[in-house]
Amino acid sequence: MPQPRSALPGGPRSTPPRTQHRTPALLVLGVLLALVATLVPAGAPSSAAVAAPAASAREAGDTLRPPNPDPDTEVDEATCTLVGRRYLEADQDTPAGCSRDECLIRRARVSGDYNTEVCAINATLYGVPLESGYCRDLGRRWIPVLNRCAQNPERRVRDGERVFLDAAQCRAPATVYVVIRSSLGADICLTPDELDAARAQAADTDATLASGVVDLHEVLCEPLPRRTWDAARGVCRKLADGEAEPLDSSPVFIIGDSVTHRAADDVTARTVDWDVDGQPGTALNSFERRWRAYRATHEEPGTLVIALGANNGVRTRKVAYDRAVAVASPDMHVVFVTPFRSASDHGRDKAKLMRDTELWMKEIARSRPHTCIAPWKAKVEREPGLVVDGVHQSRAAEDVWARLVIRAVKGCR
Numbered sequence: 001m002p003q004p005r006s007a008l009p010g011g012p013r014s015t016p017p018r019t020q021h022r023t024p025a026l027l028v029l030g031v032l033l034a035l036v037a038t039l040v041p042a043g044a045p046s047s048a049a050v051a052a053p054a055a056s057a058r059e060a061g062d063t064l065r066p067p068n069p070d071p072d073t074e075v076d077e078a079t080c081t082l083v084g085r086r087y088l089e090a091d092q093d094t095p096a097g098c099s100r101d102e103c104l105i106r107r108a109r110v111s112g113d114y115n116t117e118v119c120a121i122n123a124t125l126y127g128v129p130l131e132s133g134y135c136r137d138l139g140r141r142w143i144p145v146l147n148r149c150a151q152n153p154e155r156r157v158r159d160g161e162r163v164f165l166d167a168a169q170c171r172a173p174a175t176v177y178v179v180i181r182s183s184l185g186a187d188i189c190l191t192p193d194e195l196d197a198a199r200a201q202a203a204d205t206d207a208t209l210a211s212g213v214v215d216l217h218e219v220l221c222e223p224l225p226r227r228t229w230d231a232a233r234g235v236c237r238k239l240a241d242g243e244a245e246p247l248d249s250s251p252v253f254i255i256g257d258s259v260t261h262r263a264a265d266d267v268t269a270r271t272v273d274w275d276v277d278g279q280p281g282t283a284l285n286s287f288e289r290r291w292r293a294y295r296a297t298h299e300e301p302g303t304l305v306i307a308l309g310a311n312n313g314v315r316t317r318k319v320a321y322d323r324a325v326a327v328a329s330p331d332m333h334v335v336f337v338t339p340f341r342s343a344s345d346h347g348r349d350k351a352k353l354m355r356d357t358e359l360w361m362k363e364i365a366r367s368r369p370h371t372c373i374a375p376w377k378a379k380v381e382r383e384p385g386l387v388v389d390g391v392h393q394s395r396a397a398e399d400v401w402a403r404l405v406i407r408a409v410k411g412c413r
Helices: 025-038 077-082 132-137 192-205 209-216 258-270 284-295 318-325 348-367 376-382 398-411
Strands: 085-088 097-103 108-111 118-121 148-150 176-178 188-190 227-230 235-238 252-256 275-278 303-307 333-337 371-374
Touching: 077 085, 077 097, 097 108, 132 148, 132 258, 176 192, 176 209, 188 192, 192 209, 209 235, 252 258, 252 284, 258 275, 258 398, 275 284, 284 318, 303 318, 303 398, 318 348, 333 348, 333 398, 348 371, 348 376, 371 398, 376 398
Parallel strands: 252 275, 252 303, 303 333, 333 371
Antiparallel strands: 085 097, 108 118, 176 188, 227 235
């Protein structure tokens, strides 16, 4: 399915349960060697590979992330290496697991919220929060335990292209990682034959390799403005003057933050054609922009789910939610997901804002027809173990959030 421009819906879950797994040493070595290889462009001498001592986030000067001595025991050694983190062997005081504050190379630093940590080089991450289905459509490896899509952090384009062979970030049958500049979309993994075809297309059109890749791949074509996929010719084409852009449709559109993103694959595994736009770090002030982007390429959904609020500033007022709901037609259903932040982890002011936000959402639901509440805040207050840092779900609770939201949507009248 073509990828929407603003929402990146996830695909069905096809990964094993999230349990601690010690990967055999030879497999880990293979992943590490593949990662080193992918940090060297095709054709570069082997001496260009990076193999430096580990650097902790604290040594890198990241004062916003204090060192965490407890390793992540649910991230196996191969996955830990893939995202650039150091795997720690067990000792008498600490179990084996993936370090939360050490990277494999000195110039990298750890980034991400609790249970989503990856390393980054010059702010470019080893794993990005795309939605799972989009990640798989790009031929890249989805990392369910971290809710990240594997990314090569070496993304500087030279001589019009950047290609990495036998890339650890790719999933079979794709093996070639191609860097795509952000204006054209996301990085993609190809088979060697697809790479040859893209290079031929680029030569025929006197364009860069990235443009040649976009021309031949629907997953990159469809999100671009004024472009559409010509299935008969198997090519991306520009819309003619006056030709309207085709609109996708979805029964439900969920717009939210990192809490939504963490549960996106759980939602899409249980539903059909729901669109989920979970963007970490976003607040209600992002709603209007994201809604406009979505409606530019989609018909109006039957239900709009607003799962924003945990990142709002303390000066947020009810009128901001009134404005958000005003975009919906009178017949559209609206579901609010009440946000949660604990006072013990995030302060009294934030906790008060969460209480106020819950009251505002309930007040709007009482006054507007077809408007309902998914009571995540109340659920967490009854079961505080559902969150790990005062705001984000535990890995097991991601599906709890998904089921709560799905139940609210299906029960909204």
